[in-house]
Amino acid sequence: MHPTLTQSKRVVDPTGRGYLLLESHPAGCFRSVQLMRAEVPAPENPAARRPTALVVGSSAGYGLASTIAGLVRYGIDGVGIGLERPAGHRSASAGWYRTIATHAIARELGADFSFRNADAFADTTKTETLDLLAERFGGVDYLIYSVAAPRRTDPRSGITYQSVLKPLGAPHTTRNLEFADDGAAYVREVTVAPATEAETAATVRVMGGEDWSRWVTALADRGLLRRGFRTVALSYIGSPLTSAIYRGGTIGAAKADLESTACALTERLAAVDGRAFTSVNGAVVSQALTAIPGVPLYVSLLRGVLGDRFPSPVEQSLELWNQLTAHRPDVDQWGRIRLDRWELSEPVQAAVAERWRSITPETVTELADTAWFRARYRALYGFDVPGVDYAVPVETDLPWPDSSTP
Numbered sequence: 001m002h003p004t005l006t007q008s009k010r011v012v013d014p015t016g017r018g019y020l021l022l023e024s025h026p027a028g029c030f031r032s033v034q035l036m037r038a039e040v041p042a043p044e045n046p047a048a049r050r051p052t053a054l055v056v057g058s059s060a061g062y063g064l065a066s067t068i069a070g071l072v073r074y075g076i077d078g079v080g081i082g083l084e085r086p087a088g089h090r091s092a093s094a095g096w097y098r099t100i101a102t103h104a105i106a107r108e109l110g111a112d113f114s115f116r117n118a119d120a121f122a123d124t125t126k127t128e129t130l131d132l133l134a135e136r137f138g139g140v141d142y143l144i145y146s147v148a149a150p151r152r153t154d155p156r157s158g159i160t161y162q163s164v165l166k167p168l169g170a171p172h173t174t175r176n177l178e179f180a181d182d183g184a185a186y187v188r189e190v191t192v193a194p195a196t197e198a199e200t201a202a203t204v205r206v207m208g209g210e211d212w213s214r215w216v217t218a219l220a221d222r223g224l225l226r227r228g229f230r231t232v233a234l235s236y237i238g239s240p241l242t243s244a245i246y247r248g249g250t251i252g253a254a255k256a257d258l259e260s261t262a263c264a265l266t267e268r269l270a271a272v273d274g275r276a277f278t279s280v281n282g283a284v285v286s287q288a289l290t291a292i293p294g295v296p297l298y299v300s301l302l303r304g305v306l307g308d309r310f311p312s313p314v315e316q317s318l319e320l321w322n323q324l325t326a327h328r329p330d331v332d333q334w335g336r337i338r339l340d341r342w343e344l345s346e347p348v349q350a351a352v353a354e355r356w357r358s359i360t361p362e363t364v365t366e367l368a369d370t371a372w373f374r375a376r377y378r379a380l381y382g383f384d385v386p387g388v389d390y391a392v393p394v395e396t397d398l399p400w401p402d403s404s405t406p
């Protein structure tokens with residue numbers, strides 16, 4: 001099957017720069033998916049008909065957690081899409097291995113769930129995915145859109161847009177949490193120049209609602225929207241401490257676009273009694289999040305305040321499914337599902353702000369849970385995952401899961 005299986009095993013180490021590690025650990029990624037699965041309770045009342053879901057961004061973060069929660073608790077069939085790198089002279093990307101493990105869960109549960117490694121922004125990906133959905137299921141009940149991408153090529157114009165994480169209008173100075181090679185945490189002041197109008201517009205083209213809307217249009221054009229179809233795209237608001245770089249910055253402009261896209265889509269979905277939502281989730285450590293200046297320090301302080309009460313991606317995704325499948329989802333005045341109330345509660349924000357103000361190089365590891373943050377971001381690459389023996393050589397060149405048969 002795999003002629004090089006025994007020769008190519010090796011020990012994989014967490015080398016890299018800053019929050020970017022060069023390699024991922026297959027066994028650590030498998031284990032992290034199994035640990036996520038263990039967080040999901042069994043279904044209470046299995047649905048009479050297995051719902052069909054399309055998850056865009058299923059290999060990491062909230063998309064992965066929603067896929068696992070959907071498979072285990074809600075009995076979904078369907079398709080997941082991620083954009084991952086196969087093994088070459090380095091290991092595959094972590095999402096490659098996580099997808100192998102998620103596919104194994106689907107198989108074990110008897111779910112007909114396929115995974116595609118493809119650029120969600122491309123028209124060819126949409127056509128091929130919809131062909132698969134049409135052939136296997138004949139319709140779709142849920143579309144979860146959970147993409148975090150640095151760039152997007154619009155297949156219709158051929159233009160590639162780059163998203164940036166910058167404030168609007170004025171430079172913003174904040175403090176970033178960083179880690180020395182020996183793992184010691186320190187805080188460094190960083191100043192980020194404001195975005196140009198073109199950069200803001202490009203960020204909206206990447207992270208706003210255009211591609212989500214194209215997916216829904218493509219499903220509608222193919223007659224694949226089942227009655228009562230629901231779709232959700234993930235959004236974030238966050239704290240006043242991060243608003244200059246996040247909600248008031250370029251990415252916030254994209255999130256505002258996503259939220260107005262939800263309203264426009266809901267109008268168009270009336271014909272199938274469907275609805276489009278955004279879900280404002282709370283912060284979790286993800287690869288997308290570590291790239292936002294100031295946010296790693298904020299999240300470590302948040303964890304310092306909340307400790308184990310900090311909800312996991314799976315817990316938040318279970319609540320997302322709970323809302324998506326509810327007769328009347330609990331939405332705010334702008335029609336957004338709010339899973340971030342724990343984060344934005346007044347006492348929590350006051351406590352985080354107090355720590356943010358008083359932090360010094362000496363107190364950073366006391367006030368912020370920096371050890372937790374370091375372990376969490378390394379776990380994104382399969383390192384520091386409990387129960388894994390990292391001294392054992394592992395096979396890194398593993399095939400993408402075969403979904404040619406249900």
Ligand SMILES: NC(=O)c1ccc[n+]([C@@H]2O[C@H](COP(=O)([O-])OP(=O)(O)OC[C@H]3O[C@@H](n4cnc5c(N)ncnc54)[C@H](O)[C@@H]3O)[C@@H](O)[C@H]2O)c1
Nearest residue numbers: 057059060061062082083120148149234236283284286288
């Ligand atoms: N991390 C947070 O704290 C947080 C909080 C609230 C909302 N969100 C939102 O959740 C969404 C997902 O973010 P995340 O933090 O889970 O990110 P992530 O980096 O963990 O995952 C991103 C996913 O997008 C996929 N992807 C990227 N480019 C793609 C492409 N061109 N084609 C197909 N798939 C592609 C990746 O493969 C991966 O599966 C984003 O909209 C983000 O703003 C995140």
